[in-house]
Amino acid sequence: MAPPPPSMAAAHDRSHADADDPSLRLRRAPAAEAGAAGDSSGSRRENGVPGEARSPPNPQQQQHEMFCYRASAPAHRRVKESPLSSDAIFQQSHAGLLNLCIVVLIAVNSRLIIENLMKYGLLIRAGFWFSARSLGDWPLLMCCLTLPIFPLAALMDEKLSQRKLIDENVSILIHIIITTSVIVYPVVVILKCESAVLSGFVLMFIASITWLKLVSFAHTNYDIRVLSKSIEKGASHGSSIDEDNIKGPTIKSLVYFMLAPTLCYQPSYPRTSFIRKGWVIRQLIKCLVFTGLMGFIIEQYINPIVQNSKHPLKGNFLDAIERVLKLSVPTLYVWLCMFYCFFHLWLNILAELLCFGDREFYKDWWNAKTVEEYWRMWNMPVHKWIVRHIYFPCIRNGLSKGVAILISFLVSAVFHESPARVENGLVPCFFSLMI
Template identity: 70%
Template sequence: MATLARRRGKETEQPIVVALAAPMADSDDAPPAPAVHRRPPRPARGAAAAQGFAAALRRRLSSGAAAAARASFAADSGDESGPGEPSSSRRRDNGGDASSAGGGQGGAGDFPAFTFRAAAPVHRKAKESPLSSDAIFKQSHAGLFNLCIVVLVAVNSRLIIENLMKYGLLIRSGFWFNATSLRDWPLLMCCLSLPVLPLGAFAVEKLAFNNLITDASATCFHILLTTSEIVYPVLVILKCDSAVLSGFVLMFIACIVWLKLVSFAHTNHDIRKLITSGKKVDNELTTSDIDNLQAPTLGSLTYFMLAPTLCYQPGYPRTPYVRKGWLVRQVILYLIFTGLQGFIIEQYINPIVVNSQHPLKGGLLNAVETVLKLSLPNVYLWLCMFYCLFHLWLNILAETLRFGDREFYKDWWNAKTIDEYWRKWNMPVHKWMVRHIYFPCMRNGISKEVAAFIAFFVSAVLHELCVAVPCHILKFWAFLGIMLQIPLIILTSYLKNKFNDTMVGNMIFWFFFCIYGQPMCVLLYYHDVMNRTEKTK
């Protein structure tokens, strides 16, 4: 076989791939194995000598051993075999056990290392560096991701040890309840009396469905009830010198009840409109939806006020049963993460804000340093709050009430623009805004930009009420923080369309929400509360 290959090589002087790595042991006529160190051909004279040397070099480079070495080198360097190179299994079949030719010391690809000749080229095609701009996103970065995790764990471990060495364990045994909480009993009584207003809304709808009052009168009564739902807790909090946390909980519950009452009144008004008109106002309503359009009952109102949703409808998708074991696990996780939030506040956030200066009155570098120092525990607190509220607590309510639709959030952490974040972060509020503000505005001839502005305005007012009223100050920091989302939406949408890059918008979102925005609001409200307390004393 080797003799035939040499004869054909002399006739055509074309490279023929033949495996010469090892002779066949069972062949009597096979020539002896070629020597490891071969004497190069004696150079001839003149042009014929140069042509003879080139032909000999081509024949040797086209031998099976050289082809196997090239394939082995290509496999080591990550290249795929070219169309003219046989697979490794075929080379082994043609050449026998390649590793035996090297005395048991095989190189990469099971071929002896000495078969790769020095004359064989190692640079065969143009390649990009793995971190070049054209190839960086084609590489796997799992190792760098693991490095980031290791660095993150190391840095945070150092910060935890440094904090414990500097302050000790600051969390108090009375964090959950202390004697000063007893002065907040008026807020508790106010919270327990809030269900009276939904009962009033139910009575108004009963009168309206029975045609005892007009739609205009029903609308006036609902406006009075929803306004009382907000004004009543505000007056109680401002009248009592309550703790900030107690006031925040009461205002948070009051805003939720206000949103539910608005949805209850608006939905039933639309149901009455559908019933009296006798036709489908919305083409998306199916036959089952029309059959479900009925007057509210006390049971449907009670279920709606307890369910983890802000949008009223007579019936909801339900699960067949309650998973008791799963529910117990969620309750345990909720208690653990609630305690973790208290630990982060007491151990990390409080010492930073107490030892800080007002960000608008101190030096610029000092303010930047404080904001960056506060950003890390603030991110952890915010993520724990999200997990506790939107995942654990809402799922606990849903499982207890067998509430079926549990899309309380989407993948907001992958948001490419601020607009996408607000559409994925809080699905109950987003659905309420779309259903009761955005689409009604557009149906009345308002442009979508103005409708979005109105939705953000309502959200900003509710955020300001939840923060400013418990703090007993009116600085509009929360209101401005929400309204400034509009230019950020424009900016991130422009960057996404301009550079066709999803990473830029996501980085801007994380920076303004977690690194700059929330720590700045915490510092502003804390120092304003401290200034008000000092003036009161």
């Protein structure tokens, strides 16, 4: 038999020498026992036979593992980058740092809440939002109850125009009167009556949504009539019209549109097949919790900061900057709560109850790279309405793209701020500050 190679012979001699070393025997004993236990349990799991041991490991692998624990073994064997270096930072997982930031954020905000409660006490006042006096404030209640008259008037106008009982120009004039009245009427009522902040805000919010829906209702039906007339004359269009659309709107389609979580009218919508009742209850509970949190932040933080900022804003510029920065954090929290409550919870609740299928009420605006991209993504119902009824009509009428974007932005800004600006209890341009 040929003698073993020198390398194997040297390794064999080292293994015998290591076996005689008592310190190495003590150091290897726990690891060997743990390895034996792991091998035994692993063999039991793999083979399914209790107590059946696996085959012994490779001797060369044992020698390599024993050599790695020696003091003379090299600890540095290849080139490596630090985890936070510029070459390796994007190849690492930063989940631990994100968790650390969340812990720090919770700790800092908890301290601020305790500090605020120790300084001001509990400032929640129900009368600021909804008082017993507002229950007897019947003009606001009557105004809200009479708003459905305007959609019914718009439906009657469409029926008369469809049957050619009135001229097209007269129909457009009636729609203009209806849509103007649905905004002017609540504004006059709010300015004439002293009401709680929440009551006036909700009334103007409902009136603004009704205005947007009625404009879409009138514009869509007018466009359907124009397309149907041009098709009758033999003109070709890229889009076809269903027979149900040519028949005109019905009371059922109008009622569904006024209740649906959309601002763009169409005779039919994508629908789901059933309602998840348990899911709706969970979302309602979340909506109540986040609404209460939003009210707590406004009462405990925003109102005291605004009240204490009236005089410093007239004096030192640094005091004004400090107040604005101090106001920015709770205002951001209120905006996030409001966005989550309305766009995610409330609109999804309405969509679930009405089996409304298209639930893209927002996109991932938190990943927006520009302000323009952010405005296109955070409020999809208004964005679709603006594109459909403002932007492309301006383009079709010969306006430049820049002018069309400016008009679209101004219309969007007016109807985003009108509920807050009409009700004098809120800070002017409150919504813009939150953005």
